[in-house]
Each structure stands twice: as structure tokens, then as C-alpha cells.
Amino acid sequence: FVAEAKFIRAFNYFNLVRNWGGVPLRTDLNLDEVDVKRSTEAEVYDFIFQDLSDAENKLPEEPRNIGRPTTYAVKSLMADVYLTKGMYSEASSKAFEVIQSDKFSLVPVTSVEDFQYNLFGPDILTTTEEIFYLKFARQPNLGNWILFILNHPDTGLFNFGGAYAHYSDSTNPFYVNWDDNDLRKGLWDQIDFGLGETTLVSKKYVDQNAVERSAGAGNDLPIYRYAEILLIYAEAMARETGVPTAEGMEALNKVHRRAYGQEIDSPSSFDYNLEDYNLDSFVDLVLDERAYEFVFEGKRWYDLKRTGKAAQTIIEAKGITIAERHYLWPIPIQEIDFNDAINSENQNPGY
Structure with a gap:
């Protein structure tokens, strides 16, 4: 249970640090303290990696019950954190560990209804694609x-x-x-x-x-599913090597084929061709695929933020200009009022 708790804690702190930057770290050493100062982003990420490293080694390969985290859920979160941090070799390595396990596969579809009911439907207990979902x-x-x-x-x-x-x-x-x-x-x-x-x-x-x-x-609400691992692997491999790779392109094409109702592991007329893309255009291709694949799964804003494409994308889509302050949320006034270790000077810039 401790390893499961550390995975959940790491996931929650990952969301906190992406939305607010540095936040107070609650640990065994300060649980009884009311006032806890704001840690730096670097300290929060170090804490996340520490929790994940511990959980990875202690969680099983198979869930104790459906919906419980496994070592592959940890590896998936690690790959996501590494990608966010620009640690592309580590991101591709962790994603590949999940792929190489052969424990997951994309759910095949041939129709819109297959997507709706076989992948996201209300009567599904679990699927071959599920790595970690909210049940x-x-x-x-x-x-x-x-x-x-x-x-x-x-x-x-x-x-x-x-x-x-x-x-x-x-x-x-x-x-x-x-x-x-x-x-x-x-x-x-x-x-x-x-x-x-x-x-x-x-x-x-x-x-x-x-x-x-x-x-x-x-x-159920997907947190990590196999499609994302394939796309993390595709992007991280390209960024690591400086060029799109055949392995990365195949990972992307698997997700893309499925979107068109094609055989997932067989070449199709919808495939992208490796020679048509350089690093920048390939990364854009992966980001587009992520945008269409993960609608309402809470991925898009973080993708645009980490790639520096948020401002351009939002003004093109909505005609809205975002300011630098919008990349982080304001610290809630209640936190400042009730935590004497944080004051208005610690507020995120622009608020």
C-alpha cells in the first residue's frame, strides 16, 4: 500500500508543479506542521522522482485488483515526467520498458461505435490498453x-x-x-x-x-493508456536522436492506423512516411495525433505548455492572447491566509 500511495502522491505533485510551480511538500517529517514553506520546482521534481523510483521497484507487474497501480503505471508516469522535463533519453527508455513488456496493446476498432463503446464505454471492466484509469x-x-x-x-x-x-x-x-x-x-x-x-x-x-x-x-477516465506510451516513445526517440526514427514512426502509425479503423500492426494507405519529416515537423505530427487521440483526457494544455506552442495555438484557434502569467495558476488566497509560511510575496508572477 505504501508503494501505491507513493505513486498517487507523485502523480498529484506532478499535477501541482505543472499548474503552480513550486508548492509546499508534505512529508513524514512535517505532517504535523500547519505552516509549510513553498519548495522550488526542482525540489518538487526531485521528490516526485524519489517516490516513483521507490514505487517502481515495489509494485507488481499485475494489478492486485483491477484499477490498482502496477510497476507499468509507474513507468508510464515516469516517462511523462521525463518528457515534460526534456529528459528525452530517459523518457524513451521508460516508455520502451512498457512497450517491451508485451502486456498492453491497442484496442482494435473498425467504427466510431467501437471507439465509443469498446474503448471508452460505461460497461467496460478493463481493456488491453488500460495502464492506469480512474475507475x-x-x-x-x-x-x-x-x-x-x-x-x-x-x-x-x-x-x-x-x-x-x-x-x-x-x-x-x-x-x-x-x-x-x-x-x-x-x-x-x-x-x-x-x-x-x-x-x-x-x-x-x-x-x-x-x-x-x-x-x-x-x-472510466484514462490517466495512462497504451496509446500515450506509443506517442511518448515516438516523440522522445526523435528528440533524443535529433531525427525521426523508424521505430518512433511505427509507434505513431500504430495509433494513427487505429484511428482510421485499420489493422494496427500492418502498413496501410494512411501511414505517414519517415522520409517526409524532419525533427520539427515530426514532433508537430505527434502533437497533432495526441490532440485528436486524447480529447478530454487532460493532456493538451500540458503538451502546448511544455513545447512552447500554447500562445500561437490559442491565438489561432480562439483569437485570445495569453500572457506569461497564464502558464501558472495563482496560489489560492486561502492558502496564503492559512499558511503563515507563504505570503503575498510568494504569489506567482502576474497575480
């Missing part, structure tokens, strides 16, 4: 709270009043530039429920039998 059950207070409201079995459409639905706009460049042959695009429906004729609603995590309209869905 939910179709019960009050145990269900997924990001339920997307579509396709009710009785009416064909939920009453959107009072229900949550993630929506976008079909004029968004992200959607406009998305290939219509990509099955993942079919996880969006164009429905006017009062916001305009170009309204898009996602059906990626639909549960037609959710016990509540704003929660109570059975869909």
Missing part, C-alpha cells in the same frame, strides 16, 4: 462526474437543462482541420440545443443508463 461505477456517488449527455435510449436526446455536456463549435479550426475519415471525429455530434446551429457535443464518454444526469456514469 467508476454506475451508482450514486460512485459514478463518473464528466458524463456527456447524448443519446438517451428513450428520447434519443437528453434534456440538456441541468445536465452537463462538453461542447464545442464546428467552426473551430481544430475540428475543421480534422480529417473526416478519422473515426475519432465521429465522437462529436452537431446538435443545436440553444447555443447555435454549429454546436458540437462530445459523445466520447456517454452512458445512456447513468443513474444521475450530472454524475453516476460507469465510464
Whole structure:
């Protein structure tokens, strides 16, 4: 249980440091202290690596129960942290350890419905792609709270009043530039429920039998799945060597083929060709694939941040200029009020 807790703690601190920079570190040595000073980003990352190194060596290869972390969940998180830190050799190495284990594979699909129900559906217990997910059950207070409201079995459409639905706009460049042959695009429906004729609603995590309209869905939420490991490996290998590699391109193409309903391990007419890309264009290709593959999985902002592409991408898509301060969130005023080791001078710049 200690190793599992260290994995969860490392994951949480990884999210904290990416969103706020340096944060107070709670350890066995200061658990009883109310006031804890803000550590530096470097100190937080050192703490993350320490927890992950310990957990990696102590967690099993198979989960004790479905949903419990394994050593491969740790390796996946390590690969993600290394990629974020620009430690590309280490990132590709950890990703390859997961790939080489042969314990995971992409779920094959041939239709939009396969994506919706065989990969993200509410009745799935687990899949060959799952490395670490937040697990939910179709019960009050145990269900997924990001339920997307579509396709009710009785009416064909939920009453959107009072229900949550993630929506976008079909004029968004992200959607406009998305290939219509990509099955993942079919996880969006164009429905006017009062916001305009170009309204898009996602059906990626639909549960037609959710016990509540704003929660109570059975869909699990991916934290790490095999598709991401393949794409981390592809990007990290290219950055490590300075050029796209055949191994990295094949890892990318596996994810890309699946998106078009093709055989995952066989060359297809949708494949990208290695000779057509240099390092920069290949990294852009991987980032685009990540954007389409991981919609609503909490990856995009961090990808844009770590690659320095956030400002350009957001102004092109939304016409909004972001400032330097937007890369970190403000320290909550409650934290400053109740932690005497932090004051207004410790606030992130621009707030």
C-alpha cells in the first residue's frame, strides 16, 4: 500500500508543479506542521522522482485488483515526467520498458461505435490498453462526474437543462482541420440545443443508463493508456536522436492506423512516411495525433505548455492572447491566509 500511495502522491505533485510551480511538500517529517514553506520546482521534481523510483521497484507487474497501480503505471508516469522535463533519453527508455513488456496493446476498432463503446464505454471492466484509469461505477456517488449527455435510449436526446455536456463549435479550426475519415471525429455530434446551429457535443464518454444526469456514469477516465506510451516513445526517440526514427514512426502509425479503423500492426494507405519529416515537423505530427487521440483526457494544455506552442495555438484557434502569467495558476488566497509560511510575496508572477 505504501508503494501505491507513493505513486498517487507523485502523480498529484506532478499535477501541482505543472499548474503552480513550486508548492509546499508534505512529508513524514512535517505532517504535523500547519505552516509549510513553498519548495522550488526542482525540489518538487526531485521528490516526485524519489517516490516513483521507490514505487517502481515495489509494485507488481499485475494489478492486485483491477484499477490498482502496477510497476507499468509507474513507468508510464515516469516517462511523462521525463518528457515534460526534456529528459528525452530517459523518457524513451521508460516508455520502451512498457512497450517491451508485451502486456498492453491497442484496442482494435473498425467504427466510431467501437471507439465509443469498446474503448471508452460505461460497461467496460478493463481493456488491453488500460495502464492506469480512474475507475467508476454506475451508482450514486460512485459514478463518473464528466458524463456527456447524448443519446438517451428513450428520447434519443437528453434534456440538456441541468445536465452537463462538453461542447464545442464546428467552426473551430481544430475540428475543421480534422480529417473526416478519422473515426475519432465521429465522437462529436452537431446538435443545436440553444447555443447555435454549429454546436458540437462530445459523445466520447456517454452512458445512456447513468443513474444521475450530472454524475453516476460507469465510464472510466484514462490517466495512462497504451496509446500515450506509443506517442511518448515516438516523440522522445526523435528528440533524443535529433531525427525521426523508424521505430518512433511505427509507434505513431500504430495509433494513427487505429484511428482510421485499420489493422494496427500492418502498413496501410494512411501511414505517414519517415522520409517526409524532419525533427520539427515530426514532433508537430505527434502533437497533432495526441490532440485528436486524447480529447478530454487532460493532456493538451500540458503538451502546448511544455513545447512552447500554447500562445500561437490559442491565438489561432480562439483569437485570445495569453500572457506569461497564464502558464501558472495563482496560489489560492486561502492558502496564503492559512499558511503563515507563504505570503503575498510568494504569489506567482502576474497575480
